[in-house]
Amino acid sequence: METATSSDFSAALAAVAGVEGWLTDAQARRLWDAxxxxxxxxxxxxxxxxRGRSTVVLARAAEARVVAIDPHAGNDRGPQEIEGYASEAESDHEAFLANLERAGVSSRVRHVRRFSADAHAExxxxIDLLYVDGAHRYRPARDDIREWGARVAPGGTMLIHDGFSSVGVTLATLRLLVPSRSFRYLGRxxxxxxxxxxxAPLARNALRQLAELPWFARNLLLKLAIVTRLRRGEWPY
Ligand SMILES: C[S@@+](CC[C@H](N)C(=O)[O-])C[C@H]1O[C@@H](n2cnc3c(N)ncnc32)[C@H](O)[C@@H]1O
Structure with a gap:
């Protein structure tokens, strides 16, 4: 027999089945559990x-309210969509609101329509749970991890999407988290x-993260093969 939690999770997955985005079912489970x-x-x-895929999972799982920061400005929208998506951005915003409404979580989410760097005062x-999945270029990813990560409470959790997959996020991770004594790596x-x-013990924490570099290399090769059309398939994340 299903436990209440697993049936709730199944319902959350069903609620995001039609929501575009980048979050696998297993990743949704990790967000859910946290x-x-x-x-x-x-x-x-x-x-x-x-468009709210991860937001809905977080809001359906948490008793707490969720603050969702996204400017919906057309930049850093998704893989290889860095600039020039201003017209799609408005549709993303509308889809985001509609998806939250459909999933029954509108009242549990406070949307801050700003760039993360400008949203601190909001x-x-x-923060007890921080999910970082905004701009994936090095500088904004670094700033999110450094500035927002600094606001995570002792014992709190920071989850980062596209780690050891996106180049910018991975470089930011190598710079800030691999040599960190204050964020323990839990896995991916x-x-x-x-x-x-x-x-966290410096050497062991660093080695655990550096052990992910072969997987990062594999992701880079896969992306190269997709970009050069040597291979078809889904962008790895
Ligand atoms: C990869 S998508 C997020 C996917 C989403 N978490 C999901 O589950 O589908 C990246 C989002 O980050 C937003 N974004 C880009 N730059 C940002 C910034 N500086 N601060 C916050 N969000 C940003 C984009 O508008 C875009 O909607």
Whole structure:
């Protein structure tokens, strides 16, 4: 017999079945488990919502309200969609609102329509669960991990999409998290990499993350093969 939690998760997956985005079922489960473990008083923040796929999963799992930060401005929209998507951005925004409504979570999500760097004043206090899936270029990814990561409460969780997959996110991770003593690497679900804010042994924490580099190399080769049309298939994430 299904437990209440697994049937709730199945319902959340069904709610996002038609929502475009980049989140596998296994990654949705990881978000779900992290959000589900939190009390109603917790703070959940998502950077990069797109059409609401991950937002809906977080909001259906969490008792707490979710702050979703996304400018819907047409930049860094998805793989190979860095600039020039202004007209699609408005449709993304409308689809985001409609998808939240359809999934019954509109009242549980506060959308901050700003770039993450300009959204700090919109979020008070420490963050218990931070999901980073905004701009994937090096600088904004680095700033999200550094500035928003600094706001994760001790014992809190930071989940980052496209880790050891996107070049920008991976370089930011190598710079900030591989040599970190304050974020313990917990592992990954596909490209969704997970950290807990707690003191971590430097060498072991670094080695665990560096051990993911062969998988990163494999993702780069796959992307190269897709871009050069040597291979068809889904962009790895
Ligand atoms: C890869 S998509 C997010 C996918 C989403 N999490 C899902 O589950 O489908 C990236 C999103 O980040 C947003 N974005 C781009 N730059 C941003 C920034 N500086 N701050 C916050 N969001 C940003 C884009 O508008 C886009 O919707």
């Amino acid at each position: 959000a589900r473990a939190l009390p109603a008083s917790a703070q959940v923040v998502e950077i990069g919502s797109y 979020v008070d206090g420490p 679900t596909g490209s969704l990499i997970a950290y807990r804010r707690e003191r």
